[in-house]
Amino acid sequence: MKVERRPAATLYPVPVVLVTSADQDGKTNIITIAWTGVACSQPPMVTIAIRPNRYSHELISRSRELVVNIPTADQLKMVDYCGMVSGRDVDKFRGTGFTPLPASRVGPPLIKECPVNLECVVRHILPLGSHDLFVAEIVASHADEEVLDENGRVDPKRARPLAYSSQQKYWSVGMDIGTYGISRKN
Ligand SMILES: Cc1cc2nc3c(=O)[nH]c(=O)nc-3n(C[C@H](O)[C@H](O)[C@H](O)COP(=O)(O)O)c2cc1C
Secondary structure (H helix, E strand, C coil): CCCCCCCCCCCCCEECEEEEEECCCCCEEEEEECCEEEEEECCEEEEEEECCCCHHHHHHHHHCEEEEEECCHHHHHHHHHHCCCCCCCCCHHHHHCCCEECCCCCCCCEECCCCEEEEEEEEEEEECCCCEEEEEEEEEEEECHHHECCCCCECHHHHCCEEECCCCCEEECCCCCCCCCCCCCC
16 A cells, blocks of 8 residues: 655665865865766766755855765765764865865866766756755766776776665665666567
8 A cells, every 4th residue: 555655855775975165265175965966968967956054055156166076885984974064164084084186177176085076067056945956067077997897987886886765874786687778679
């Protein structure tokens, strides 16, 4: 039997990313974001939903630049930490031990230890209610060689991403269970 529940954004699992930002003096910050998604392939765009009270919201609205860093499951403690404290109070690079690397096209740094990094320029900011949706174009992307497959694509088995569910639980990604087009007859 179906149970009708209150309307809620129950999409699961969702990826967890670390978004870096910077102010005009080069002071950097990291925020943990679960409400993120792919929005467009040409030009390549992603979305990030951020509450207006976050320090990152202030930095990204001002500079209109950000980097999406995709962490590994091993980095869970650092990922959680970046979602528990504010850059208004602490330096999260210092707190996590992550290493900032200069980006090639934007001001905020890449996180060296995250295997995939997407440099983005914000094209739209949509106020939706509790969150504002940042629609950001990817202007440069980086990946550690070790996480790429033979075709140069990111292999989740090697990149070991983290996922998050509506029960406030972190998940690792398990098996590969098929290939795109599996339903087509030969
Ligand atoms: C797993 C996880 C996912 C989160 N996802 C979001 C999100 O999608 N949007 C958001 O505004 N805050 C999200 N947060 C909360 C922020 O990361 C948190 O408030 C952070 O301390 C804000 O940092 P800042 O003030 O330095 O920007 C999440 C936190 C955790 C732990």
